[in-house]
Amino acid sequence: MQQQFDEGVDSWKSVMFLYNSALKEVSTKLEILNDEFQYVHQYNPIEYIKSRIKSPESIVKKLKKNGYESSIQNMVNYVNDIAGIRIVCSFTSDIYRMAEMIGKQNDLTVVSIKDYIKNPKQSGYKSYHMLVTVPIFMSDRVIDTKVEIQIRTIAMDFWASLEHKIYYKFEGNAPEYISRELRECSGIVSVLDDKMLSLNEAILKAKAEAEH
């Protein structure tokens, strides 16, 4: 019996149980995809994966920011990143490879995609975001649960982590020159990613030629 999330989930504990289970399900899937890729192509597209459950404080803050009362219903309906997974890849091409593999998983439903690599944010932020749902099988029902997946390169992750730290210090009111320099750094990150990718392609090509 497939149920909508909001029909039978009413307590904080049951909601958190679902999001934790969803993180486990998606993490395992990603590990399997990475392992399979390793044995077919002899390399890992994933450098590392981080996952986290949003803290109650952050959930309340986000609801408030978007004008919603703090309730279980509102958090389930309007906070899409309670369960979050970050996949950090080696090269930009790996990001799209991962996204495609995730999209092809029959038991995942892709709800939305935001490509902040093709369309970076005003801040300079780059990443590929997918909102997916995964069915969580319980003893008496199945509940589709949301997980936000962020896919980025090591360089994009480096930028996003430091930018987040800097902005946190200014509580969002950073002086204009800082925002400008951060955008500039984001440009440097893209140059670095492009260079690393072409280097890798050149190395693979040279290796293939040497083998023939």
Ligand code: GTP
């Ligand atoms: P929130 O930004 O989370 O309120 O929701 P949204 O619906 O605007 O989603 P969006 O896809 O824009 O961003 C979701 C997540 O991406 C955030 O929680 C951050 O983890 C990350 N993110 C988005 N923009 C930035 C940014 O400018 N800098 C950094 N460091 N991270 C960002």
Ligand code: MG
């Ligand atoms: Mg945002």
